[in-house]
Amino acid sequence: MKAPLSEDDIRQMAARWLPSSHNLKRIRIITDTTDFFRVDYGDVVVLGDDSYLIRHNAKEGRFGIDDDVKFWVKRAIDLKTGNPKILKLVFYEKFTSHVGAIAFECFRSPRKEARILELVSGHENFMHGYAITDQAENIIRVLEVIEGKTVHDYVLSMKLDHQTYFHDRFPVILDNFIECIKAIRFLHEHGEKHGDIRRDHILIDRHSQRYRWIDFDFNYRHRENVYGYDLFGLGNVLIFLAGMGDVLLPALKKEKNPALDTLVEEDLNIVLNHRVANLKKIYPYIPESLNTIMMHFSKGANWFYESTEQLLHDLDAYQKSI
Incomplete structure (x- = not known):
């Protein structure tokens, strides 16, 4: 030895x-x-x-x-x-997050991220690494570096009008994002959650061009649907991608956008009420089938997705319809 x-x-x-x-x-x-x-x-x-x-x-x-x-x-x-x-x-924090009237108790869990790192070892749509304890039994995660931009930065770096973006770039971006949703389905099928789904938590690997999830040390508690918080996060990312960025009420008011006259409370994002979810009112060429999916994440929604399978089914139907 x-x-x-x-x-x-x-x-x-x-x-x-x-x-x-x-x-x-x-x-x-x-x-x-x-x-x-x-x-x-x-x-x-x-x-x-x-x-x-x-x-x-x-x-x-x-x-x-x-x-x-x-x-x-x-x-x-x-x-x-x-x-x-x-x-x-190891860093512990906790807070309560609200989606409409639904409260989620969120907290950091190094042990949960360690479990997921082991689960997704070799999976192309996640960051990789391993967990090990130091001499004080702290669970340290040793992670490989992913070279590349976040999806957030990638989309906002494009110097295109929205219509060109939507028809020329969005289809490929959506294909890759659907792979990300399938990766989250993989977690859910194994009883795990990402816990902090955001567009800056998807990195585009410069070498493989794969979209890869990072940072899954957040966990959350909710009695009704254990995967609900992840699903709302996926909806927020989808709306961002379809809109080539956030469509914000203050920006619409500043530019005196005529669509303001048609917007109502029900058209807004259920999580972040200054963002528009009903993008078809801003960009009329967005197909109704896609807009209907995004409206499930609006204040006017009368039911929410309960599983990634439901969301994937509707996105598949949208892609087949165009």
């Missing part, structure tokens, strides 16, 4: 990635990541037989808001292979 590396060995391995002026004796070797704020640039986190040099905290930009620093998520280098990795340390 190979002897474990000494702290001096680990520091020497880390030296190749640090400035020559860096004092190697000051490199901290960390085996307990409980206080993730203290895990910083130039530290080495040791997990089992592997060592990871911390580079910086990950950031997350949300829908035009400045990047938020995620202090519990670290970009790192695997000192054995030199490959970049992402370390997700």
Whole structure:
């Protein structure tokens, strides 16, 4: 059996990635990541037989808001292979989210994300990695880096009018998004949920061009439909993709869009009431069959999707109708 590396060995391995002026004796070797704020640039986190040099905290930009620093998520280098990795340390938070009158209790669960990483190993529409505990029994997720844009950034980067986008680009984007919905169906069939479905949680892999889900450490509780929160998230992403971005009431008012005269409360998104769900009133060329699907996520909906299978069935019917 190979002897474990000494702290001096680990520091020497880390030296190749640090400035020559860096004092190697000051490199901290960390085996307990409980206080993730203290895990910083130039530290080495040791997990089992592997060592990871911390580079910086990950950031997350949300829908035009400045990047938020995620202090519990670290970009790192695997000192054995030199490959970049992402370390997700343990961070607990919880909040209540509302969809119309329906309340969902949401909370972070490292254990749940660890289960899903094992479940989706090799699945092309998810991020990959594994979970391991540090010396304090914190469940750390070691993730492969996916190179590529989020779907959010990809769609908003297009310099096209909506009609050209809808007819020329949206069909391919929808095909890929349907694969994402099927991936969520895979989770649901195995009794798991994504928990935080957003368009910035789908990365387009630069190498494979696959759309891949990331960040599934959120869980939620709801008695009526355990998969309901995921379904509302899928609906929000679909409306964003069909609209080539969010269609916002303030923007419509600013541009004095004539469609404002026809919009009613029932046409708005049930989750985010400043967004329009009834896109056909804005873009009349959107087929009724697609618009009907999106209206299931509006304030005027009289029933909601209860499974990914129902949503996929309707999207399949839409695609066959055009």
